[in-house]
Amino acid sequence: xxxxxxxxxxxxxxxxxxxxxxxxxxxxxxxxxxxxxxxxxxxxxxxxxxxxxxxxxxxxxxxxxxxxxxxxxxxxxxxxxxxxxxxxxxxxxxxxxxxxxxxxxxxxxxxxxxxxxxxxxxxxxxxxxxxxxxxxxxxxxxxxxxxxxxxxxxxxxxxxxxxxxxxxxxxxxxxxxxxxxxxxxxxxxxxxxxxxxxxxxxxxxxxxxxxxxxxxxxxxxxxxxxxxxxxxxxxxxxxxxxxxxxxxxxxxxxxxxxxxxxxxxxxxxxxxxxxxxxxxxxxxxxxxxx
Numbered sequence: 513x514x515x516x517x518x519x520x521x522x523x524x525x526x527x528x529x530x531x532x533x534x535x536x537x538x539x540x541x542x543x544x545x546x547x548x549x550x551x552x553x554x555x556x557x558x559x560x561x562x563x564x565x566x567x568x569x570x571x572x573x574x575x576x577x578x579x580x581x582x583x584x585x586x587x588x589x590x591x592x593x594x595x596x597x598x599x600x601x602x603x604x605x606x607x608x609x610x611x612x613x614x615x616x617x618x619x620x621x622x623x624x625x626x627x628x629x630x631x632x633x634x635x636x637x638x639x640x641x642x643x644x645x646x647x648x649x650x651x652x653x654x655x656x657x658x659x660x661x662x663x664x665x666x667x668x669x670x671x672x673x674x675x676x677x678x679x680x681x682x683x684x685x686x687x688x689x690x691x692x693x694x695x696x697x698x699x700x701x702x703x704x705x706x707x708x709x710x711x712x713x714x715x716x717x718x719x720x721x722x723x724x725x726x727x728x729x730x731x732x733x734x735x736x737x738x739x740x741x742x743x744x745x746x747x748x749x750x751x752x753x754x755x756x757x758x759x760x761x762x763x764x765x766x767x768x769x770x771x772x773x774x775x776x777x778x779x780x781x782x783x784x785x786x787x788x789x790x791x792x793x794x795x796x797x798x799x800x801x802x
Contacts, residue, residue, distance in 0.1 A: 537567040541576060548580060553588050557581070579785070586781045589774040596771035603763045610757045617647075625649045628757060630750035640701070642739075644671070644731055644747055646717065646754040652762025654754060656683065656713035658733060660704040668704060669693060669735030673716050673743075675727055681719035684712035685735055720751045 540563045547556035560577045567573060615634055618626030626649065631637075633645045642661050648654045658671050669687060674680035686693045686706050693706045708716070720743065723729060729743040743751075 533567060534570055534573065537563060537570040537573040540566075541573055541580070544577070544580060548584050548587065551587060551591070553584050553591075556584050560584075582781050582785055586778060586785070589778040589781065592774040593771050593778070596767040596774070600764055600767045600771075603760050603767070607757065607760045607764060610753070610760060613753055614757065625651060628754070628761075630753055632746050633750045642741055644741075644743060644751075646751045648754050648758040648761060650761065651765045652758050652760075653710055654714070654717060654758040655707055655709040656717055656751075657705055657707045658683075658731075660702070660733060660739065662702055662739075663700065664737065665695065665702045666704055666733055666739050667695075667736035668706060668733040668739065670706070670733075671708070671713075671716055672732040672734050673719050674730050674732070675723065681715045682734070683708040683716045686712065717751060717755055720748055721755045 540559060544556045544559035544563065547553075547559055560581055563577060564574060611628060613631060614628040615631055616626055617629055617634075627647045628649075629645070629647045633643075633647075638645070638659070640661050641659070643659050645657045645659060646654065647657070656671075658668065660666050660668065667688070670685040671683045672680055673682070686708060688695065692709070693704075695702065695704045697703075720729060725748065729748070731741050731743055733739040
């Protein structure tokens with residue numbers, strides 16, 4: 513008789529304990545809902561994570577956290593899309609103004625992405641001239657190119673830019689490959705063009721951009737026969753203007769990709785919410801114990 517009484521008492525204690533933990537879990541779930549409704553998405557996620565760790569056996573409550581978590585992620589995606597749209601409008605307007613100093617070049621047969629080139633640096637305006645040119649593609653990838661024109665070949669592979677005080681920057685070395693480093697001979701004259709895309713030329717571009725506008729910048733063609741020149745004022749202006757445009761175009765591309773990713777995630781979440789039947793996908797296991 514006493515044993516049965518003890519068992520009944522123990523059962524009641526366990527039942528009350530379980531009931532108490534369920535109520536605690538639901539209270540925390542409600543707190544997470546309030547944070548979600550106030551668009552405090554990160555805080556709401558943290559509240560759900562804490563709930564899952566503290567109450568791994570409250571399966572019914574945990575199922576509800578799955579739906580709430582999807583709603584939170586949906587809210588984040590909508591916010592990201594709105595942010596990207598807003599910033600893209602601003603940056604697109606800035607890009608439109610900056611593009612006025614450029615011409616757009618694209619070979620529809622061989623190129624998927626076109627390039628913006630400063631008007632004074634187009635090939636047509638720089639025939640039979642050794643110079644440094646700069647450009648940027650539609651997605652914001654900037655490049656530097658060293659052009660050599662002369663009677664004797666240099667076989668150069670890189671550049672070194674320096675100031676009178678000894679500070680300098682270098683490009684990467686680009687081996688002759690007929691693409692990023694190509695050479696040809698025409699009527700006894702040699703033309704060499706080496707292109708330094710992205711990181712390969714960024715140090716040199718930053719060097720010009722950060723130098724004083726009136727600074728005398730010496731450019732040495734490296735990797736072959738000795739040859740040097742000084743950057744002209746128009747060429748320095750072109751590099752600076754191209755860098756400014758590249759920053760804006762890269763921002764636009766980043767926002768475009770971010771929006772695209774958020775739209776895909778939004779569609780995925782909506783499909784899950786529409787087909788939600790209390791599934792336990794991604795639900796924490798109760799095997800860990802409390």
